[in-house]
Amino acid sequence: MSRFAVGDRVRVRDHVHTGHRRTPLYIRRRTGEVVRVAGCFLNPEQLAYGSTGLPGVTLYRLRFAQRAVWGDSYAGADADTIDIEVYEHWLEPAAEAVT
Amino acid sequence: MSDLPNSFQDDPHEHRHHHHDHPHDPEPPGLPDDSLVLERALRELLIEKGVFGADELRAAVEAMEARGEALGARIVARAWTDPAFEALLLNSPMEAISAFGLTMGVNELHVVENTNSVHNIVVCTLCSCYPRTILGIPPAWYKSRAYRARTVREPRAVLAEFGLLLPDTMEVRVHDSTADLRYLVLPRRPEGTDGWSEEALALLVSRDSLIGVAEARRPSAVGGP
Numbered sequence: 078m079s080r081f082a083v084g085d086r087v088r089v090r091d092h093v094h095t096g097h098r099r100t101p102l103y104i105r106r107r108t109g110e111v112v113r114v115a116g117c118f119l120n121p122e123q124l125a126y127g128s129t130g131l132p133g134v135t136l137y138r139l140r141f142a143q144r145a146v147w148g149d150s151y152a153g154a155d156a157d158t159i160d161i162e163v164y165e166h167w168l169e170p171a172a173e174a175v176t
Numbered sequence: 177m178s179d180l181p182n183s184f185q186d187d188p189h190e191h192r193h194h195h196h197d198h199p200h201d202p203e204p205p206g207l208p209d210d211s212l213v214l215e216r217a218l219r220e221l222l223i224e225k226g227v228f229g230a231d232e233l234r235a236a237v238e239a240m241e242a243r244g245e246a247l248g249a250r251i252v253a254r255a256w257t258d259p260a261f262e263a264l265l266l267n268s269p270m271e272a273i274s275a276f277g278l279t280m281g282v283n284e285l286h287v288v289e290n291t292n293s294v295h296n297i298v299v300c301t302l303c304s305c306y307p308r309t310i311l312g313i314p315p316a317w318y319k320s321r322a323y324r325a326r327t328v329r330e331p332r333a334v335l336a337e338f339g340l341l342l343p344d345t346m347e348v349r350v351h352d353s354t355a356d357l358r359y360l361v362l363p364r365r366p367e368g369t370d371g372w373s374e375e376a377l378a379l380l381v382s383r384d385s386l387i388g389v390a391e392a393r394r395p396s397a398v399g400g401p
Binding site: 099100101103115116118121136138143147151152153154156157158159160161162163164 | 302328331332333344346348349354357
């Protein structure tokens with residue numbers, strides 16, 4: 078079962094992680110919305126080191142306002158967005174987030 | 177041979193931002209490239225150990241390089257002329273491309289539709305993920321650090337350098353393909369193409385419009401059906 082659903086507001090965690098990871102730095106601590114539950118995939122953080130990648134992890138497509146990601150220095154329209162996929166263990170509900 | 181978009185090949189554009197690399201530049205010359213050394217060592221070792229033959233490798237590279245924009249263009253042309261196929265392409269893209277004899281392997285395809293209110297552009301900030309099964313090898317500028325860093329940070333500036341200016345009333349949506357999905361942009365059908373055949377429409381679909389740094393070509397660019 079996936080923890081989050083389409084429409085949920087989630088925050089990307091900023092936990093320290095050594096080794097391979099696919100959550101870029103620029104999106105850490107940012108809050109966005111789930112636009113798609115992309116399914117269950119083998120964990121790339123384990124696959125990178127020859128492990129089976131199991132148990133699989135749920136991947137989510139998230140949408141962020143560019144203004145929320147980059148702040149006032151973002152030189153574009155307020156409506157501009159960025160979609161990015163993040164694995165479930167990198168996410169927490171936005172309501173629980175500690176700023 | 178040049179991978180530069182057409183709008184840059186003849187244009188001695190001014191450099192207003194000296195500290196920015198241009199999105200179409202490949203890696204700066206002169207840097208040592210350990211990855212080339214590593215690739216050669218690995219390749220020679222694998223061939224020596226008989227894991228695959230040199231000719232097999234050559235044929236695989238040839239097959240990859242043979243892919244270009246033609247297949248993606250046909251997919252888009254069908255979507256433009258067949259609403260049912262377009263819906264399938266947007267909702268079940270893997271099933272839609274199987275109609276063209278394609279399978280994506282472990283990566284899933286996701287098609288994002290350009291509309292009058294949203295323009296999509298694709299990048300991979302972490303490496304150079306690209307829908308290679310459909311489009312083949314990405315252009316050098318797509319793999320450059322400049323494109324990968326600047327597209328998420330200032331997509332409108334990048335688009336402007338590729339010759340595409342969009343009003344603030346439109347939403348520019350960046351897709352960073354960080355994980356297991358690969359993206360293809362479905363560009364808007366150009367005006368003045370009513371009644372065109374799929375074959376004629378396919379000629380309007382450029383690789384760059386499938387990545388999102390350009391719109392589809394206008395009929396005047398190809399001289400009509």
